[in-house]
Amino acid sequence: MKRPLVYKVDLTKIEGDGAFPCPNCGTTISPDDETENVYTIMETKFRKESLEELIIQCKCGSEIHLVGFLSS
Ligand SMILES: [Zn+2]
Numbered sequence: 001m002k003r004p005l006v007y008k009v010d011l012t013k014i015e016g017d018g019a020f021p022c023p024n025c026g027t028t029i030s031p032d033d034e035t036e037n038v039y040t041i042m043e044t045k046f047r048k049e050s051l052e053e054l055i056i057q058c059k060c061g062s063e064i065h066l067v068g069f070l071s072s
Contacts, residue, residue, distance in 0.1 A: 024058065
């Protein structure tokens with residue numbers, strides 16, 4: 001069976017505006033990009049009103065779990 005590629009990206013370790021390259025294909029992924037041209041949002045997880053985890057899928061097929069959102 002072929003398993004999807006799953007990566008975890010911690011936003012607290014990313015400098016700048018939060019954009020990062022896809023660990024698989026290198027495409028730049030920006031969490032502020034809502035056009036879904038580069039990636040698709042699969043799932044959002046909230047804990048006490050604040051975003052805890054965002055699961056996105058890059059166009060290359062890899063699944064990326066974004067964690068480390070600033071709690072406000
Ligand atoms: Zn990719």
